[in-house]
Amino acid sequence: MKNIILKTTAAAAALMALTGIAAADVTAVAVTDLNIRSGPGPQYPIVGAIGANQEAVIGGCQEGSKWCVVSYNGVDGWAYSDYLTAPFGGERVVLTERPSEALPPVSYEATSSVRTEVVHGELIGRKTALGTIEPIPAPPAEIRTYVEAHSAEPVYLDGEVVVGAALPDTVEVREIPDYQYRYVYVNQQPVLVEPETRRIVYVLR
Secondary structure, three states: HHHHHHHHHHHHHHHHHOOOHHOOOOEEEEOOOOOEOOOOOOOOOOEEEEEEOOEEEEEEOEEEEEEEEEEEEEEEEEEEEHHEEEOOOEEEEEEOOOOOOOEEOOOOOOOOOOHHHHHHHEEEEEOOOOOOOOOOOOOOHHHHHHHOOOOOOOOEEOOOOOOOOOOOOOOOOOOOOOOEEEEEEEEOOEEEEEEEEEEEEEEEE
């Protein structure tokens, strides 16, 4: 896995040079803690994260998808545009809903043997106000221990794992004894889920 991460990170770095991300002048703000991945999809390794309310430089977005090239705090990679906002036309909008000419299209060609996982559905993002999405308070230590001790094969969903995103009905969530929330591993990360709404309420990082 270490070799895969190093190779895919190198590929992402090469892409930054090709797309001229260093010269880009479009910045976006993350509305929640947002993963940076080595490629445009949930199956690629996590190489960093953009903190909630922090700015990242946007180098362009993949045509026909919601994944964009980003640079943040010395880390280059890809992030999911549903949770990034930027000023276009005098107002701040979700990057996914940007004008088509606002950012250049970029492409990605994997130079390593990244394992492609089957995408079983899509995380349904929050379409409400462009504010920070707040998680529940940190769960007790024994909850984290239980989830880590009872890990399961992750499901891979199009989108990014953030608080407030909803799971499709096809994803099975697991019970935690004497605890109100359920859990599941999504896109390589364990998350706590509110069973009634199927929304992610906490990401165990």
